[in-house]
């Protein structure tokens with residue numbers, strides 16, 4: 001498109017709407033074409049395997065081309081000036097897959113001077129292959145997020161569109177070439193941030209801020225750790241980085257996979273729609289419990305035992321317990337193949353075991369290696385005697401022969417992760433050997449089961465046991481890893497959970513997102529360096545995010561009164577929101593006051609979250625039900641109910657337009673890191689926060705009142 005001469009605003013908006021309609025039609029055509037190919041794919045594929053692969057590829061392509069009628073296909077436009085130099089010459093950040101031919105931004109030499117591009121959620125091309133909408137991740141789109149009056153990157157005008165139900169309603173121009181720049185004063189950005197929240201989390205592609213964009217577009221090779229106060233967009237950044245990396249390294253990451261790790265199922269369902277909305281339909285999501293889910297969890301440990309099992313010393317205890325199973329050979333091997341008897345003496349067997357030990361392979365691989373080496377020695381003897389090499393069948397038979405297997409079972413017995421942990425926690429002698437100098441006798445006693453189950457299968461495992469079994473699995477087998485892992489709420493990971501993630505990202509990179517002030521686990525991090533070391537990425541950069549997009553300034557100021565008590569060193573956030581209200585009220589009847597408050601809140605648009613100490617939740621739900629106010633299940637983010645009663649321990653990462661916090665002191669008293677929990681709870685509000693209490697507020701908040 002060539003730059004237009006000035007035209008009346010309504011005509012301009014109508015022209016943009018026409019461009020949107022044309023883009024929608026073109027996307028429909030692209031999808032229909034993909035669907036047609038999908039339908040005929042099995043006829044053109046030569047064999048069943050190819051047909052299946054092709055089918056999967058086509059199904060994915062069709063899903064990627066889905067159109068969400070409630071959001072426009074583009075949200076911005078870049079008009080390059082008559083001479084647009086460096087934005088185009090950006091060879092870095094080009095995708096590793098074939099983009100539709102001729103798309104600007106894929107050709108570093110392309111000249112953007114005098115051209116205009118619409119920037120949206122995905123590439124849309126017309127039937128001639130000309131771009132109607134550019135993907136926000138394309139190199140040239142970067143200027144949409146980064147160009148400024150000081151560094152216009154060749155952009156003359158940046159346009160942002162306002163929309164309602166998928167129709168364009170307004171636009172806002174910044175003439176960067178004339179030194180005009182709105183920054184966070186943009187009306188459209190403000191409207192997006194202040195938009196009432198209902199249902200699951202949405203993408204932020206239209207309004208990614210420069211400091212966020214820098215993280216989103218960080219190299220695949222770089223592991224980064226984002227420390228950000230509540231609502232600074234950490235989750236959003238992590239998800240958009242996943243989408244960006246998938247665009248840029250599609251083939252590589254499709255093979256190795258991208259994984260998002262979140263604190264719980266509710267959180268994962270809250271964020272689940274973001275990546276599909278960006279056309280990314282193949283990203284795995286899991287809680288840490290899912291990752292280490294080899295055994296079914298059916299019991300709970302005492303808190304002190306849980307803490308011990310999550311202690312990094314347990315990694316060394318398990319390593320020693322695995323090593324302990326390898327013993328020195330005591331007998332030579334004598335084996336017959338029917339024609340001859342072969343013998344391997346103790347010396348070569350010693351050498352072979354020592355050598356294999358030194359290689360520090362996963363235990364099961366080591367066992368295979370020892371077997372292969374024994375067979376190798378037999379093979380050499382056979383070659384020397386018969387002057388010809390024995391065949392594969394002979395080698396296999398010898399490898400599986402009784403004497404060889406007996407030897408292996410004696411010096412390098414087969415182990416399962418469950419079997420190892422079962423034995424360690426059931427057998428005080430093995431534990432004493434493995435934990436010598438690492439765990440005190442009292443700690444060992446605390447770990448040992450009073451009444452162990454007879455078998456691993458019959459064991460009632462705890463969540464912490466599952467982490468130990470996963471660690472054991474890492475020592476015994478080699479787990480498959482991911483090309484990139486995004487970990488949210490990372491401040492709550494225990495050292496042993498970090499190791500579980502490290503095993504899955506050993507050959508890939510990490511995006512770690514968290515806030516030390518929101519650490520509520522007993523082992524919560526106080527220093528990102530330690531967490532990063534346990535994750536195997538000690539050199540990752542720690543980048544702060546400080547601009548808050550969720551919590552209004554008055555609410556941030558209230559919550560920040562807790563910060564000095566949280567014993568962490570984090571940069572305070574500044575809120576972009578100067579609207580919003582804070583209402584702190586002493587009441588006599590909590591249930592009645594909550595019902596009244598929720599009723600009042602329903603007079604506004606958006607979601608209402610009632611947050612209370614876990615043991616108070618049922619009563620509040622019942623009170624609301626009796627008063628005829630329907631409440632939804634926190635797990636069901638798509639549900640129509642606008643009111644949710646959420647236990648304090650389940651709100652991490654979530655947000656509601658209006659939050660009613662019931663009895664803060666009870667939330668604090670409920671757990672050792674109760675003040676950190678309260679800080680999380682107070683920072684969930686998008687527009688309005690009401691605090692109801694019958695007993696005095698925790699000290700720093702009472703001062704505020």
Ligand SMILES: Nc1ncnc2c1ncn2[C@@H]1O[C@H](COP(=O)(O)OP(=O)(O)OP(=O)(O)O)[C@@H](O)[C@H]1O
Nearest residue numbers: 204207208209230231232233234235236549550653
């Ligand atoms: N650039 C942006 N434009 C518009 N909205 C944004 C932007 N960045 C973040 N937001 C919005 O701000 C809210 C908070 O973002 P997000 O949940 O990612 O923050 P967080 O740092 O992970 O918060 P917490 O620490 O509480 O988990 C979300 O509604 C998100 O969509």
